[in-house]
Amino acid sequence: MPEPESFDDFVRACSYRLYRVGCLLTGGDLARAEDLVAETLARLYLAWPRIRDGDGFGYARRTMVNLHTDWWRRLPRRHETLTGEVPDVPDGTDHGNQLARRDSIVRALRGLTRRERAVVALRYFLDLTEQETANELGVSLGTVKSANARALAKLRVSPDLAEPARSASPLPAAASALHREF
Amino acid sequence: MKDIDDLRHALDAETADLTVHIPASLIRRRARRVRTRQGATLAAAGAVAVAVGAIPAFLLIGATPGSSVPEYAPGAFGCPTPTRFPPDPGGEVRSLGPLVETGATLDAPNVNTRYDVLIGLEGTRDQPGFIVAFRDQETAAVQVWDTLGFGRESNGDIAGKRAGDPAYQFLSSQLALGPNKVLDIGLYTRAAHRITVTSEGHATDAHIAKNAATGWTFFWVQRSARPLPTDRFATPEHYRGPEQVTVTAYDGAGRPQHTATGGPLVGGSVQNPRDGSPSESGAPSATAVPTCLIASTPK
Structure with missing residues (x-):
């Protein structure tokens, strides 16, 4: 397959954003998110000559969502290799701190179903409309609406996303009203 | 977390680092594995179909509206028998008729092999995939290298990518066989008496064959023309140079039914074993004389 030079450019430009979506779809499983991105880009590579309308990211996004939805059937089983050597070396990054900062929303997302996570990622991270999200997931608009409502209801009561206690809050009723907005 | 904006901010902030x-x-290694899996799945599906004797003669050659048409029989017309899959039970994809001989030959010096080029459909009637397969002339092993899946509208046309997108009547891809030699292959979503493929101002009649499983019409033609440039996908705009391909279908009275020039589904390239790995020669070699005669002779 003659490979357009722009494929590498696309990979450089979009891997990061795809990885972020993958992180949300997998509920913070970074290894699986990376695997998902790699598989998505492999599919994209095969289809690249036909993607001529400039919406390569849209194609990749749809591929990634579909792969994630049907993860275990579509992806090959990964074989683990036991080794006595640990390949990781410390690079000075405070991963603990990073994890702590990332943990709240990601942990809350783990409480959602795959479809609900996908709806949240598409609607609120990628800013797709409900109709676009329905098209992307191959479901009806009503399904998106109900999944969205369920997801927000779960997030609303998730202890991982609870606001810090405000013992001196003078307006508990107002705060409650804000919560109802989503 | 107070509201939707908070949620948006959290999703953004917590993945930003x-x-x-x-x-x-x-990516390339995985792509090769994906392609291998796709080929293996199709082969397994074919095996199932052969095993249960479930492949009727779907394909009719030389179909014209309102006329009786000869039945396509693999091995007829002096053509080698196409596509025999290994007897391996299992598989997920259904065949939509046997593969069709295009009569074109692809030389792949990088793997020191010469291939016959075949086209066909797999999948289901409503979610078919147009496939291009290559048969090793020495071993007769058939490999599917290119699959393009799409949806089918209720009127038979190819569905657009998204809801509300226009439907398409043509799918057409091009395989460069030499510096001035191309094979154009594809399908038309209706019955047609005649289909022409045009580039650089020259129209050429294509061979046609009807696929009874879908009602669509395959077409294929080898012609002398400059291939579409390989870098035509590098820009967001569709390529509009002189090599741009126009496909036109005509009815029995010679009236054009549909025509398409360029666009998302006309002028794509064909993944193939020659370009799948680095070639020492770099440029595509000239095609050899086709190994079989085709039943439907262009006008």
């Missing part, structure tokens, strides 16, 4: 580096070599 991620870093990822996926080497291009890894």
Whole structure:
């Protein structure tokens, strides 16, 4: 397959954003998110000559969502290799701190179903409309609406996303009203 | 978390510090594995169909509206018998008729092999995939290298990518066989008496064959023309140079039914074993004389 030079450019430009979506779809499983991105880009590579309308990211996004939805059937089983050597070396990054900062929303997302996570990622991270999200997931608009409502209801009561206690809050009723907005 | 804006902010902020580096070599390796899996799945599906004797003669050659048409029989017309899959039970994809001989030959010096080029459909009637397969002339092994899946509208046309997108009547891809030699292959979503493929101002009649499983019409033609440039996908705009391909279908009275020039589904390239790995020669070699005669002779 003659490979357009722009494929590498696309990979450089979009891997990061795809990885972020993958992180949300997998509920913070970074290894699986990376695997998902790699598989998505492999599919994209095969289809690249036909993607001529400039919406390569849209194609990749749809591929990634579909792969994630049907993860275990579509992806090959990964074989683990036991080794006595640990390949990781410390690079000075405070991963603990990073994890702590990332943990709240990601942990809350783990409480959602795959479809609900996908709806949240598409609607609120990628800013797709409900109709676009329905098209992307191959479901009806009503399904998106109900999944969205369920997801927000779960997030609303998730202890991982609870606001810090405000013992001196003078307006508990107002705060409650804000919560109802989503 | 107070509201939707808070949620948006959290989703953004909590993934902002991620870093990822996926080497291009890894992507290519995975792509090769994906392609192998796709080919294996199709082969397994074919095996099932052969095993249960479930492949009727779907394909009719030389179909014209309102006329009786000869039945396509693999091995007829002096053509080698196409596509025999290994007897391996299992598989997920249904065949939509046997593969069709295009009569074109692809030389792949990088793997020191010469291939016959075949086209066909797999999948289901409503979600078919147009496939291009290559048969090793020495071993008769058939490999599917290119699959393009799409949806089918209720009127038979190819569905657009998204809801509300226009439907398409043509799918047409091009395989460069030499510096001035191309094979154009594809399908038309209706019955047609005649289909022409045009570039650089020259129209050429294509061979046609009707696929009874879908009602669509395959077409294929080898012609002398400059291939579409390989870098035509590098820009967001569709290529509009002189090599741009126009496909036109005519009815029995010679009236044009539909025509399409360029666009998302006309003028795509064909993944193939020659370009699948580095070639020493770099440029495509000239095609050899086709190994079989085709039943439907262009006018």
